Amino acid sequence: MYAKGLIPQQTKEDMLVLGVTDSKKANNLVHVIEQHLESCLTPEKAKQYFIAICLVLINKQHHTLTDIATSMLHQIGQSIPDDATSICSIPDNVQKYADIMKQNYKHQDVVSTDWPPRIGRDFFGRLALVEKQDSCTQTKSAWHLLRGQVDETVKLAENKKISLEDVIEPTDNSLSLRVVIDGPPGIGKTTLCHKMLHMWSNGTLLHQKYDLVLYCPLRNSKIAEATTIADLFEYGRYEVPVVAEWFEKRNGEGLLIIFDGWDELSEQLRQSSLAGSIIYRKQLGDCSTIVTSRSYASALLLKIPNLSRHVQVIGDTDTSTDEDICDSLCNQSGSSSSSEIDSSDNTVAIQESEQLDLADENSQLALKLIDDLK
Structure with a gap:
């Protein structure tokens, strides 16, 4: 911004001061921009300054900044210049692989109606999703589920019934999403994953900010024992190495990985696997992850630093x-x-x-x- 003449030198120097939090620096920068906008003599000059700020954000090639800046430009009726669009667009190989995955996910065995669906003529998928506000209720929930008292689980004061869209709703902090979904065996956790994949494929997934969504069933030994990012790609194609490298260079930004079946991993793999490293942000720190597990194996997952959301899948009310x-x-x-x-x-x-x-x-x-x- 300083190079473009959009902020004064003093503001640039303030951004480099050590010992000041990023939040305070951001507030200071926003204040300077607001002051400049208010000092503009005409609305047109203010608009041009605002557009210039947005283009700088887009040119940073940061996915979140690009989304925010693009949204702001659209709100004022401003189109994005072709050169800026080319900068923020993803490579052809990445887009091609994402399109292929969307076609694969569309043909998975899951109904396309609103969740929770009726699955076939004789089977029902009317499941309740409960966000756990306090892990202390885990024992109470397990006791109610063991006795088949599903409604009692929902009624626990520390629980909140949520929708499928709420599962991947962004949190207030800037960290990438970490969601743990647990429940008893056969309750529908995998079906829930397939539903989210289907929605992403059709463009109906709210908060659809992901360039690629990978489904990684941990019962698959190739994925469970993966040593490279490319090993996590269940569908192998010649584009995979390029796609994996592109996301690695971006530290996983724009990528959502659904790890299905944490309980399928051995105790050793839970500690040493690539999947575990990603879930705990030791690798691909900007990648978002959703992890499903049977309830008995989810205790370790609930200790993830800055866990975004803990969701429990329960049966019919x-x-x-x-x-x-x-x-x-x-x-x-x-x-x-x-x-x-x-x-x-x-x-x-x-x-x-x-x-x-x-x-x-x-x-x-x-x-x-x-x-x-x-």
Whole structure:
């Protein structure tokens, strides 16, 4: 900025002073820019100065700065010059590999409707995602889940029910994202991963700031025992070495890696694997990661410095279970009734808009199953 004449020399020297926090330096820089904008004689001069600041940020080739500057330019109706666009665009090989991965992820076995989905005709994926505000509730949650009391887990004061989009929502700090997702075996953690991959492929993933998303199943020995970044690429192509090198040079910026199945690693690999080094920010510090694990093996992950989010995947709540049973069994008989099952306060009531035929065998079976579950 100083080289472009956008800030005074004193401000440049202040940025080089040792012992001053980055936050304080940033606040000082913003204050200087605000003062300059206010001192501009005409709105047009202020606009040109603001555009010049944004272009400097874009030319730094920093992914986050580029996103912020581009967004600000769009808000004032300013297009990005061609030369600036070429600077912040990713290489052709990287884009080509990302496009190939999007096609692969689109064909994975997961429904494309809103999460949580109905998975096929006879299986349901209505899972609740709970953000753990306090790791001290882990024992309480495990006890409730062991007894099948899913709703009690959600009701814990330290827990907060969240949506899929909340899982990868950026945090307030500037560190790359570190998310731990745990839950009992077979609950749907891998399906959750596939859903996120599918959303990224279709451009429907909120906070879509990633140039590439890699899915790394740790049950795959090649990935579990990887020694280089290129080894983590499950789909091998000739572009892989170039793509891996590009992200290494950027310290992982713009890359999201989903490590699925931390519990699949041996104790030794949890301590020494490349996956562990990345998760703990010892390598590719600017890369974002999501790690799934069975609950019994996630204790070590919860000690990650500056962990962004701990999410627990739990099963159906009482209400959705009742609705699933009723819908599945009643629909088999072709019933068009719009009756609803209300299980609040552990009671079962039938709210009629069309009288439900209780003589219908499937309807009675649905009510019996729900009553048995209570």
